[in-house]
Amino acid sequence: MELIRVDGRGRSCPEPVLLTKKALKNNPATVEVIVDNATARDNVRRLAGNSGYEVQISEANDGFIMILKSR
Amino acid sequence: MPFKNKEARLMLMVGAMVAMLAAVLVELGNPANMGLCIVCFLRDTSGALGLHRAGVVQYIRPEIIGISLGAFIMAFSRREFRSRGGSAPFTRFILGIFVVIGALVFLGCPLRMVLRLANGDLNALLGLVGFVAGIFSGVFFLNRGFTLKRTYASVNLEGYLFPALQLVFLVLLVVSPAFIFFSAEGPGSMKAPLIIALVAGVLVGAGAQRSRLCMSGGIRDAILFKDPHLLYGFMGIFAVSLLANLILGNFTLGFTGQPVAHNDGLWNFLGMMLTGFGAVLLGGCPLRQLILGAEGNMDSVITIMGMYVGTAISHNFGLAASGAGVPLNGKVAVMIGFAVVLTIGVLNSEYISIFKVKGDANLGTHSS
Numbered sequence: 001m002e003l004i005r006v007d008g009r010g011r012s013c014p015e016p017v018l019l020t021k022k023a024l025k026n027n028p029a030t031v032e033v034i035v036d037n038a039t040a041r042d043n044v045r046r047l048a049g050n051s052g053y054e055v056q057i058s059e060a061n062d063g064f065i066m067i068l069k070s071r
Numbered sequence: 072m073p074f075k076n077k078e079a080r081l082m083l084m085v086g087a088m089v090a091m092l093a094a095v096l097v098e099l100g101n102p103a104n105m106g107l108c109i110v111c112f113l114r115d116t117s118g119a120l121g122l123h124r125a126g127v128v129q130y131i132r133p134e135i136i137g138i139s140l141g142a143f144i145m146a147f148s149r150r151e152f153r154s155r156g157g158s159a160p161f162t163r164f165i166l167g168i169f170v171v172i173g174a175l176v177f178l179g180c181p182l183r184m185v186l187r188l189a190n191g192d193l194n195a196l197l198g199l200v201g202f203v204a205g206i207f208s209g210v211f212f213l214n215r216g217f218t219l220k221r222t223y224a225s226v227n228l229e230g231y232l233f234p235a236l237q238l239v240f241l242v243l244l245v246v247s248p249a250f251i252f253f254s255a256e257g258p259g260s261m262k263a264p265l266i267i268a269l270v271a272g273v274l275v276g277a278g279a280q281r282s283r284l285c286m287s288g289g290i291r292d293a294i295l296f297k298d299p300h301l302l303y304g305f306m307g308i309f310a311v312s313l314l315a316n317l318i319l320g321n322f323t324l325g326f327t328g329q330p331v332a333h334n335d336g337l338w339n340f341l342g343m344m345l346t347g348f349g350a351v352l353l354g355g356c357p358l359r360q361l362i363l364g365a366e367g368n369m370d371s372v373i374t375i376m377g378m379y380v381g382t383a384i385s386h387n388f389g390l391a392a393s394g395a396g397v398p399l400n401g402k403v404a405v406m407i408g409f410a411v412v413l414t415i416g417v418l419n420s421e422y423i424s425i426f427k428v429k430g431d432a433n434l435g436t437h438s439s
Contacts, residue, residue, distance in 0.1 A: 011222075012353070013355060014288070014292065036155075038149075038151050
């Protein structure tokens with residue numbers, strides 16, 4: 001299965017979270033989310049936590065790469 | 072349990088701090104229920120600069136300067152300051168104008184709405200109902216793919232210009248040259264001491280940056296994601312403000328005789344509805360725009376400039392309400408505002424197509 005990617009870079013609140021929510025709709029095992037600010041990172045992390053996903057975050061060049069894994 | 076969660080606790084604490092500082096500012100001279108009001112204070116500042124000539128609401132409010140600088144310092148030290156922009160700036164400018172036109176018909180930004188509510192001003196309850204209705208309207212478009220498209224990184228200097236502008240305002244406030252207007256009477260003349268207002272602003276700005284406190288975001292996220300997180304800030308402000316008002320003996324329940332307020336229920340509702348609608352499309356309430364602007368988000372800076380201009384329009388064109396009620400011009404402006412914000416909502420929602428041909432028109436397929 002191909003990896004689902006969400007690009008939330010540059011989007012204002014709450015678009016990164018909405019895009020992530022949409023990506024999680026069919027309960028995929030893994031989703032990769034890229035965001036470019038700490039607010040979006042925290043918001044996506046909260047959504048993931050509330051939706052039963054574990055989150056790994058690594059800092060990239062200009063933002064954060066978040067790997068969401070189904071618990 | 073939310074209160075064991077670190078993020079939620081921080082949010083509640085920042086809300087509580089904002090409420091306490093607002094109470095202190097009123098005790099030390101700010102107008103009643105106006106310890107903090109972003110739109111009112113932008114309005115006072117634009118009046119002081121002579122952008123409008125309503126003599127009773129002219130003062131460079133140090134709270135705005137403090138909030139901007141506090142948020143800037145906090146963002147900078149947490150390495151969250153980044154110059155960026157380019158997401159439909161002129162659309163945001165116009166949304167900024169109508170967000171404040173709505174707020175000045177209600178007489179207060181969403182933050183002051185909560186402070187008024189905590190003082191027993193029941194007119195603010197109608198404002199709150201309108202605000203929620205406005206947020207629902209915004210969420211309707213978010214659910215249909217509303218977006219003002221993305222921002223991009225911009226040159227570094229750009230981001231520093233907004234905090235620098237606030238420093239210029241601070242200099243103008245301290246030096247008070249003859250071309251700056253300061254109210255001799257009315258709400259604009261009622262003010263806490265400069266240093267205290269400035270420091271209170273810095274604390275609010277730093278706290279709001281750290282916690283991402285947002286008045287419209289709380290209700291929006293509760294609707295969209297069933298996530299009450301941002302609402303804790305709202306609740307913290309309300310609870311502590313209520314407590315402070317009860318202790319200080321300021322609490323009076325009712326519709327009439329409320330400070331800097333009118334009791335035209337319909338327009339309290341519609342004014343705040345317009346503000347809530349616009350705020351959701353902008354991604355945050357006026358306070359949040361200030362914080363984002365100080366973090367280097369130029370789109371928010373443009374929005375703030377729209378808000379300064381909106382306050383000037385409100386007073387120059389006789390749109391703003393007063394204790395006496397809402398002028399006809401203000402009612403017309405709010406209706407125009409709904410038409411404009413609705414149009415912006417429809418035309419920027421990806422799943423609402425008006426001009427697009429079904430199956431999408433592909434430029435390459437046209438035969439000549």
